[in-house]
Amino acid sequence: MTPVNYVDSSYARCKDTYKSMEGSIFMVTEEPVLYEYKHQATVALSTVEVKYMRFSQVTAQAIWLVKFFDEIGLPTTTPIHIYANNMGSITNTVNGKNYRRTIHIDVKYHFAKEYVKLGIVVFEYTSSNKNLADLFTKPLL
Numbered sequence: 496m497t498p499v500n501y502v503d504s505s506y507a508r509c510k511d512t513y514k515s516m517e518g519s520i521f522m523v524t525e526e527p528v529l530y531e532y533k534h535q536a537t538v539a540l541s542t543v544e545v546k547y548m549r550f551s552q553v554t555a556q557a558i559w560l561v562k563f564f565d566e567i568g569l570p571t572t573t574p575i576h577i578y579a580n581n582m583g584s585i586t587n588t589v590n591g592k593n594y595r596r597t598i599h600i601d602v603k604y605h606f607a608k609e610y611v612k613l614g615i616v617v618f619e620y621t622s623s624n625k626n627l628a629d630l631f632t633k634p635l636l
Contacts, residue, residue: 496569498523498560500577501621502553504535504545505632513538515545518631519553521560529560532631546584547607553577554607554616561615574614578621580629585618 499522508516514534521529539545557575564571579585588607610616623629 496523496564497572498528498557498564498575500553500557500575501627501629502546502549502577502579503623503626503628503632504542504549506539506542506545508632509534515539516632517545517549517552518628519549519556520627520631521556522627529556530628530631531556542581543583543587546579546581547587550577550579550584550588550618551606554610557616558610574617577616577618578626579618580621580623580626582620585620588618 500519501522502517502519504515504517506515507513512534514537516532517535518532519530520527535545535548537548539548554577557577561571561573561575589611607616607618611618
């Protein structure tokens with residue numbers, strides 16, 4: 496069994512604090528097993544940064560989920576596929592380089608890069624209309 500994650504963020508959604516909204520959903524056998532929707536803890540300076548910050552948190556959740564399933568006797572296979580709709584964030588995460596434009600991002604958000612290198616998680620592009628986490632970050636009309 497392999498969990499799959501969809502992640503999305505909405506840049507500066509809150510007009511009072513300018514914090515971004517973030518959401519993600521883990522699916523196993525096409526059923527939701529873990530989801531989250533909240534304001535980010537800090538203000539981000541770009542859409543790439545917003546999603547990159549979320550990638551770190553989702554990576555930590557993926558590792559926890561794999562360990563939890565192993566503890567209850569449900570072994571998982573890796574890598575866990577994490578789908579997002581921002582190529583800048585995905586590229587920044589998977590290529591292992593740090594760019595001049597991202598030097599300001601706190602070290603704790605580079606966590607995801609380590610697990611990409613280890614082959615535990617894989618970040619892949621998905622369009623917004625196929626991103627299940629999109630519903631957490633857009634207003635319902």
